[in-house]
Structures are given as C-alpha cells and as structure tokens.
Amino acid sequence: MKMNILIERRIIFTVLFIAVALPLIFPIGWKTEVSGYTQMVYDLIESTPDGKVGIISFDYDPSTMTELQPMGEAMIEHAFKRNQKVILTALWPMGVQMAEQALETVLKEYPDKKRGVDYVNLGYKVGGMVTIQAMGRSLSEVFPTDSRNTPYSEIPMLDGITRLRDIAWISSLSSGVPGLKEWMMVARDSHDVPVTGGCTAVSAPGFFPYVNEQRQLTGLLGGLKAASEYETLLGRLGSATAKMDSQSIAHLLILVFIALGNIKAYTTKRRKG
C-alpha cells in the first residue's frame, strides 16, 4: 500500500503525541541510573560546609524550562537541605522569573527559609561575560540592590560577600550565550571558584570536554535525564522524574520510526531494481 507523505506525517505526529501524553497521565515509574557527571554536581554541593553561599544563575528562558527548571528547583532544594545560602541571578532577562518560580516551588517544602537571610534574588544584569568579570571585582557594584530594590548592604546573608572569590560554588543553568561557558571562563579559570551547571541535552556534548582533570566544570547536568538523576540523588519525586517516562517512550518511538523508514527505503530500492 502506497501512502501519501502528508498522511505518513500525520500518523507519525499522532502516534508521538499519544506516546508522550500517556506516560504523563499514567506514570510508569522507570528508574534512572545516576551518571558520573551528575554525581560530581551533587557531590560539590553536598561537600560544601553549612552556611556557605552559592550562586545559581538562571541563564535561560521559558522555551527550555522543561529541561532546566527541574535542575534549578533541585539545586535550590539541595542547598537548603544542606543549610547553605543561595544567591539567584540571571544573565538572561527572563531568567529572573524562572528563578522566582523555582524558588516558589521549593519554598513550599521549606517555608522557614527567609529572603535575605537564606536566599536572595539579585535579578538580571546585561553584559554577559563582562558582567561576570565585574562580579569578580565587586558584587555590590554590579548589583547595588536585589530584585526587590533592597540595597546590597542591607541584605544580611551578603554580609562579608564582596566578590566572586567569597562564593563556595557557582551553578549556571544555561541554554545558550551568555551562560555556563562564560561563568566557567571567568569564575573558574580567573577566580578559581568551582563552577558547575546544567544545559539542554542537545548542547551537553559541547560541554563534556570541560569536565576534565583541571575541573573547569565540576560535573554537568545534561538534559532532563540528568535532572531526573539529580532528583533521584536528592530522594525527591520532582517534575523531571515524572517527565522521564515520556521522554524514554518518545526516544524508543523515534528508533521505531528510524527502523520503519529504513525498511521502507530498502523495499522501495528493491522494487525499483
């Protein structure tokens, strides 16, 4: 039976839609194995002493939030769990809202955490790599106030935090430029602050070379699977774990489509002789 390309495409789209939607409605609960890269990210925060201050930079916008938002939530939760303080910031304009949303989700579990004491959102700053360079010299000059206009000097948790070297770890959740690479080039290479982070699955291969013996990057969370691994390590049933079933089924289906496409190409070739 010869099928029209348009009909074929419609069948593919419908099957994929059903395959993605069903596991979201009826979760399967498949387990994920924790990779070495994810373990390194987890160990960095886990091994940081109580009371230390870390930075999480939300360098993405809503288009990639499916993959990156669960990482942000898990990292904030991990820091809170370890009694560490977190500075939230963004090199992307929409990152501020992403940070606030992640914070709101985690605060439901940690209602005793106080703004200015346990966490602060310094907001968005334009300039990318140059902004990070300037943060290396003085944080208060780059961020005179937080996102709620509270002066830097009046934020209790920032007392004694003057520049990047005073930070225990930096994590950039990045979906492009500026992002993880810029943080690594300045904060890690110039100021010797451990840098870790997460990115979308498609851009992860480009960051793997930086997870090396020099520890330019201390581990990497690549895509939704890594976010789900991080949630597994935290013992948290978060949104990444819930979405992983759908992603696994979709990947399997794509393999089936590849096989079917090859069978079709082979039979067409044979028929033509």
Added chain:
Amino acid sequence: MKKSLPLIFAFLVGFVVLLSEFIPHRPFNQIVSTLEGWFMIISGFAILLGQISLIRMNTYKIIHKVPNWQYNLAGLISFALMLSFGLLWGMRETPGILGHGEGITAWLGLKPFDYLFENAYLPLSATLFSLLAFFIASAAYRAFIIRGLESNLLMITAIIVIIGRTSIGTMLTGWLPESLSFWHIPNLADYIMEFPNTAAQRAILISAGLGIVGSSLRIILGIERTYLGGGK
C-alpha cells in the same frame, strides 16, 4: 576621520585590555574596571535599540501589508500590552506607576504582567520549542537512512546513545554481570560521550579558539574593518 577614530579606539581599548591580563596592576586594572562599566551601560542601550528596531520593522510590514502582516500586528499588540502592564502595575513585588494594582491583582490572582507571563508567554514559548519533537520524529523516519559505512556507524552510535539516555537502556542490560558492565548500554553511551565525542569536540574547540584569537587580533590591528559597516 570617520573610520580612523573608531580604528584608533578599537586598537587602544583592545591593547589595554590585553595588557591588563598580563599586568593586573594600576593603572590597567582601573581602566579595565571602567571599561567594564561602560560596556554594561552600552549593552543596556542595546536593549532599547532592539525595541525601537522591533517597532520600526513590524510597523513597516503592517503599513505595506506584506504577506502575513497580521502576525506582525499580533506581535506589536503583545509587545504594547506587556510593556503597558509592566509599566503601570509592575511585576511581582516591584510596583509600577500606579502602584501594585490591588484591585486588578485580586481579580486576576496575579499582577497583569505576571498573569500574561505565566498563562500566555510561558506556555506558548515552551510549546513552540516542544514542537521540535514532532519534526525530529518525522525527520528520523524520512532522512535517517543507511546508505553506506559512515551512515551505518552513525546509526549504531545514535541508537546506543538514544537508548542509553533513557530509562529503557538501564532495564535492557541491567542484568549483565559486573565483569561485563562496559557493555551495559548506559555505560556504552557514557563511553561514547566521554571519549570519541570529547575528542572531536576538543578539536573543534581548539580550532575555534585559534580562530577567535586570529580575528580578535585582526580587529585590534585594524585589518578587519567590517564591524565599522558602510559597505565592503
């Protein structure tokens, strides 16, 4: 003069910044600190420039009724709405010109800007990106065909990585004994990503790095002048 002055500025600024990396002391560190401040201020103006350009481009298309001009109109209306709501009532805890807008916030449950962001921009933006999955599935069916040795290798690698990056990979070969753990699909996928992929990526990164050094030097020395605009 119109071209020489920017060239002299580019040379001086580039040279001082370069020198400050080798001599991180006065006066170079102070000059670089000032230049960083200037850069952030100028970058701020770039956002304004982008908004002006967006209004100009979309208005032109609407006036001249280019094909699908309705989308440009929708874009402009959305821009105006978000801008007005943000200016009038602010967002989250930041007040706008009219304060926090308690009345409208009580009615909507959120400030108008936040309401639109969370219920329109956020789902629309995520949906647009998610649509890629459908195109990838369709492209996988039509274009990922084995035609020779190279495509065969690519196919095998892709299958291992795809399965290894899912929960199914863990289940498929999870029963293998410890001595054969290398052949466990997630481990195979990690091996591919860690060694062949990293080797190729490093080669690309080193080449790109050398390219950046070359083109930066060309700009500092005034050989590369296309950034000045104004023709060839």
